[in-house]
Amino acid sequence: xxxxxxxxxxxxxxxxxxxxxxxxxxxxxxxxxxxxxxxxxxxxxxxxxxxxxxxxxxxxxxxxxxxxxxxxxxxxxxxxxxxxxxxxxxxxxxxxxxxxxxxxxxxxxxxxxxxxxxxxxxxxxxxxxxxxxxxxxxxxxxxxxxxxxxxxxxxxxxxxxxxxxxxxxxxxxxxxxxxxxxxxxxxxxxxxxxxxxxxxxxxxxxxxxxxxxxxxxxxxxxxxxxxxxxxxxxxxxxxxxxxxxxxxxxxxxxxxxxxxxxxxxxxxxxxxxxxxxxxxxxxxxxxxxxxxxxxxxxxxxxxxxxxxxxxxxxxxxxxxxxxxxxxxxxxxxxxxxxxxxxxxxxxxxxxxxxxxxxxxxxxxxxxxxxxxxxxxxxxxxxxxx
Amino acid sequence: xxxxxxxxxxxxxxxxxxxxxxxxxxxxxxxxxxxxxxxxxxxxxxxxxxxxxxxxxxxxxxxxxxxxxxxxxxxxxxxxxxxxxxxxxxxxxxxxxxxxxxxxxxxxxxxxxxxxxxxxxxxxxxxxxxxxxxxxxxxxxxxxxxxxxxxxxxxxxxxxxxxxxxxxxxxxxxxxxxxxxxxxxxxxxxxxxxxxxxxxxxxxxxxxxxxxxxxxxxxxxxxxxxxxxxxxxxxxxxxxxxxxxxxxxxxxxxxxxxxxxxxxxxxxxxxxxxxxxxxxxxxxxxxxxxxxxxxxxxxxxxxxxxxxxxxxxxxxxxxxxxxx
Numbered sequence: 001x002x003x004x005x006x007x008x009x010x011x012x013x014x015x016x017x018x019x020x021x022x023x024x025x026x027x028x029x030x031x032x033x034x035x036x037x038x039x040x041x042x043x044x045x046x047x048x049x050x051x052x053x054x055x056x057x058x059x060x061x062x063x064x065x066x067x068x069x070x071x072x073x074x075x076x077x078x079x080x081x082x083x084x085x086x087x088x089x090x091x092x093x094x095x096x097x098x099x100x101x102x103x104x105x106x107x108x109x110x111x112x113x114x115x116x117x118x119x120x121x122x123x124x125x126x127x128x129x130x131x132x133x134x135x136x137x138x139x140x141x142x143x144x145x146x147x148x149x150x151x152x153x154x155x156x157x158x159x160x161x162x163x164x165x166x167x168x169x170x171x172x173x174x175x176x177x178x179x180x181x182x183x184x185x186x187x188x189x190x191x192x193x194x195x196x197x198x199x200x201x202x203x204x205x206x207x208x209x210x211x212x213x214x215x216x217x218x219x220x221x222x223x224x225x226x227x228x229x230x231x232x233x234x235x236x237x238x239x240x241x242x243x244x245x246x247x248x249x250x251x252x253x254x255x256x257x258x259x260x261x262x263x264x265x266x267x268x269x270x271x272x273x274x275x276x277x278x279x280x281x282x283x284x285x286x287x288x289x290x291x292x293x294x295x296x297x298x299x300x301x302x303x304x305x306x307x308x309x310x311x312x313x314x315x316x317x318x319x320x321x322x323x324x325x326x327x328x329x330x331x332x333x334x335x336x337x338x339x340x341x342x343x344x345x346x347x348x349x350x351x352x353x354x355x356x357x358x359x360x361x362x363x364x365x366x367x368x369x370x371x372x373x374x375x376x377x378x379x380x381x382x383x384x385x
Numbered sequence: 386x387x388x389x390x391x392x393x394x395x396x397x398x399x400x401x402x403x404x405x406x407x408x409x410x411x412x413x414x415x416x417x418x419x420x421x422x423x424x425x426x427x428x429x430x431x432x433x434x435x436x437x438x439x440x441x442x443x444x445x446x447x448x449x450x451x452x453x454x455x456x457x458x459x460x461x462x463x464x465x466x467x468x469x470x471x472x473x474x475x476x477x478x479x480x481x482x483x484x485x486x487x488x489x490x491x492x493x494x495x496x497x498x499x500x501x502x503x504x505x506x507x508x509x510x511x512x513x514x515x516x517x518x519x520x521x522x523x524x525x526x527x528x529x530x531x532x533x534x535x536x537x538x539x540x541x542x543x544x545x546x547x548x549x550x551x552x553x554x555x556x557x558x559x560x561x562x563x564x565x566x567x568x569x570x571x572x573x574x575x576x577x578x579x580x581x582x583x584x585x586x587x588x589x590x591x592x593x594x595x596x597x598x599x600x601x602x603x604x605x606x607x608x609x610x611x612x613x614x615x616x617x618x619x620x621x622x623x624x625x626x627x628x629x630x631x632x633x634x635x636x637x638x639x640x641x642x643x644x645x646x647x648x649x650x651x652x653x654x655x656x657x658x659x660x661x662x663x664x665x666x667x668x669x670x671x672x673x674x675x676x677x678x679x680x681x682x683x684x685x686x687x688x689x690x691x692x693x694x695x696x697x698x699x700x701x702x703x704x705x706x707x708x709x
Contacts, residue, residue: 006500014488221484225545228448229501230474233467 003231007239008246011213015247021209025251029202030258033265036194047075048098048130051082051091056117058108060145064119067141068101076133085120092122098130099123101138111149118142189349191265196345197318199255200338203248204312206284208305210244211291215298241285248281268348272357276344279357279364283337286368286375287312293375312336337364401426401553401584407446407456416442418608420456424553429575429585431599433592433695439608440588441481444557447586448478460553474502477551481558483538484545487531491522491541494530495548502549512548519574520544536567543574554578555586560594572598592695602695606703620693626651627667628691631660631674635683643677667692 015021052068054061068079080097082088088100100122107117119138123131217223226236256273259265267273287308295301313319315332316339322330333339344360402424409417417439424430432440445451447458449465449472458465463472485494495513504512517523520540522533530538543559556575560568575598579585589595595602596616603613612619633640641653641660649670652663664670667690678685 002503003501006497010486010489010497013493014486017488221480221482222486224445224450224480225478225484225498226501227450227467228473228476228478229498230470230503231501232470 001238003229003235004238004242007226007236008242011210011240011243012246014213015209015243018209021247024202024205025247026254029198029251029255030262032198033191033195033255033259034263036190036198047078048127048133049078049080049096050130050134051088051097051100051122052079053082053085053088053100053102055085055105056103056107060108060111061103064103064107064141068137073137077137085122089122092124092127095124095126098127099134101134111145189265191259191263192267192349193321193342193346195255195259195263195265196252196267196349197313197342199252200280200316200341201309201313201318202255203251203280203284204287204309204338205305206244206248206251207288207291207309208302209247210240210288211295211301211305212298214240214292215295215301219298237289241289244285244288245281248284249277252277252280266349267345268352269354272348272354273345275354275361276341276348276357279361280337280341282368283341283364283371286371289375290371293378312338315339317342334363337367340364340367400424401461402430402447402586403457403459404443404447405457407443407458408454409442409446409451410454415608417446417453420605420608420610422603422610422613424584424586426552426584427579427582428600429579429587429598431595431602432586432588432605433590433595433599433602433699434588434605435590438590438605440590440605441557442608443605444555444586444588448476448555449473474549475552477546477549477554479543479546479554479556479559481561483535483542485530485538485542488529490527490529491517491533492526494541495545498545499548504549512550516544516547519547521570535562536564536570539563539567539571540574543571547578551583553584553586557588558590559587560589560591592699596695604695604699604702606699611702612698616695619695619698626663626665626693629662629664629667629670629674630689630691631662631678631685632658632687633660633678633683633685634658635678636681637683640678640681640683643681644674647673647677 050068052065054065065079065081067073068077082091082100085100085102088097088102091097092100102120102122104117104120106114107119110116119142121131121135121138123134214223223236253274256267256277260267291301291304291308295304315329316336317325317329317333318338320329322333322339322342325333333343340360340363344357347356348354400423402422404423405421407417407420408415420439420443422430432443434440442451446453446456447465449458449467449469452467460472460475463475465472465476486497489497492513495516496509499509499512514523517526520543522537522541522544525533525537530541533541539559543556546554546556559575560571563571572594575585575587579600587594587598599616601613601615602619603610604619605611612622614622631640637655637658637660641655641662644650644660644662645653647670649666650662650664654661662670662674671688671690674688675685
């Protein structure tokens with residue numbers, strides 16, 4: 001075991017002198033997480049300006065405008081009246097407003113059996129999120145209105161006296177509402193998601209470093225020189241694994257620390273984060289062993305490492321927020337160690353307790369066991385040859 | 386540098402390396418076929434053969450880097466194999482290529498390999514200093530190996546095999562691609578190791594090196610050890626004779642005819658202004674040859690005696706030149 005530490009210390013010393021190791025392991029993930037933090041800054045407190053063109057001036061139009069100006073929506077919308085629909089469209093195009101709502105003439109009369117005059121929501125491709133939110137707000141008002149009308153009509157058809165029905169119907173609200181809450185209690189920020197995502201992405205570069213280093217040592221004869229020394233047959237493997245583990249854990253740990261201290265990211269309970277970081281580092285070790293077992297040359301190792309690293313981060317959701325991804329992508333992510341880790345990091349950042357990492361860590365360990373078994377079988381076959 | 390006795394005058398004592406019936410096959414190709422030899426303490430044993438003869442495979446089997454299909458390797462009575470660390474601490478291995486870390490300094494390289502041989506603390510530092518001094522790199526100890534010349538790297542490469550003071554030093558063609566000055570330094574070092582009582586196993590395809598350095602030589606070809614012994618023994622076994630070339634003026638045909646009749650001369654031939662003779666112990670024949678020249682009315686201007694060498698022995702045993 002002592003020889004393994006000697007080999008690990010040597011590997012780490014070499015890596016410490018390699019500028020690219022510093023750049024990829026520490027500088028790049030922090031820098032990119034920081035950039036993303038700035039780019040996504042404030043998305044958790046979404047707000048937009050909305051123009052309202054009231055061509056109806058009826059009771060319902062006033063009720064709708066009152067709804068838009070209600071305290072519940074004040075944090076999301078700032079409503080400004082605009083006289084002309086063309087002017088409203090032009091100002092949306094210019095970016096003065098995120099979206100505009102046109103209340104057509106006859107909108108109130110339609111509720112009393114007149115012809116239908118639907119609300120129009122003016123949006124632009126430059127403010128898609130604002131458009132979606134505005135459409136959603138307008139839709140919820142009209143859905144409530146339709147529900148009230150249906151309730152009154154049903155009551156009258158059943159023989160209820162019409163007196164007081166309007167007031168009662170006005171007090172009604174849609175009986176079912178979907179409320180989406182994260183598993184925790186906090187909002188996940190951009191850096192809260194992309195900090196661990198980018199940290200893991202760059203940690204995967206350690207696979208290439210180590211595998212390439214192994215084949216370089218094999219080519220240069222230093223592995224033979226170590227093998228002639230009185231060290232156990234697993235000393236080289238253990239030494240290189242230790243070095244890779246230490247480098248990966250240090251890289252991800254540093255990203256965690258710096259994004260917390262500098263960018264205000266909240267990664268969650270430190271102990272749980274440490275367990276996850278260790279699990280990710282272990283998966284890097286196992287992926288490296290797999291690459292070395294499968295490859296025959298330095299070039300093959302390089303190529304396979306790159307394919308694995310990019311494949312895993314694409315599937316695992318390190319580049320795309322998985323919550324907004326299609327279902328099949330979310331399922332695919334669970335076939336990757338980083339997908340599981342990212343899920344756990346997100347839960348922790350969202351305020352979940354430390355136990356949230358148990359299942360992801362077990363899944364990562366299972367992934368490692370499978371990889372190690374394959375690497376071991378391939379290695380034994382190579383030795384027999 | 387201490388003066389050394391000629392290789393053949395050196396004495397050998399206890400056996401250090403014993404190789405018996407070693408065999409290794411790679412697929413259909415037999416790389417090493419029933420190779421047996423022994424190296425005693427203080428002895429330098431040369432494995433001489435062309436590229437691809439099986440020298441490096443033999444070395445790798447001796448060092449426990451390969452598993453033998455058959456046969457046995459022992460160093461000081463301890464079995465050596467890839468599955469056991471026993472015996473490996475007795476071996477100092479110097480691979481053919483420079484097996485060092487270019488991004489580490491000379492001292493860091495030596496310290497790393499020293500630690501693998503369980504050297505620690507003050508002892509490690511002392512040994513590293515000794516080796517740096519021995520290979521002439523004490524003043525470059527803190528420089529990275531990548532800044533060293535080829536010769537300096539070679540010397541450090543040898544030094545890394547000496548840190549733990551091995552009983553058996555195994556050098557696999559350590560002078561390949563080395564400038565003459567470094568080559569000389571390496572060969573002097575190897576001589577010194579033998580004189581210090583270390584058993585040295587040295588592979589080369591350079592006949593001159595083998596002749597200058599090795600107490601005994603094993604000639605290996607196509608995986609088989611075809612002959613072994615001291616240089617003199619190998620040459621004597623073949624019954625090789627000296628070649629004597631005399632540059633002379635006068636009646637060279639008469640001179641050659643007189644030479645032909647001298648005892649110990651087996652053949653004579655005239656080419657231009659030279660008389661070529663074949664005989665036993667050419668140096669002792671020179672006075673008689675000069676007398677024959679006088680009788681024939683010829684004047685000898687120069688004489689050259691060429692003793693049979695390992696190249697000739699190798700050619701005789703294998704039917705191919707050493708550098709083929």
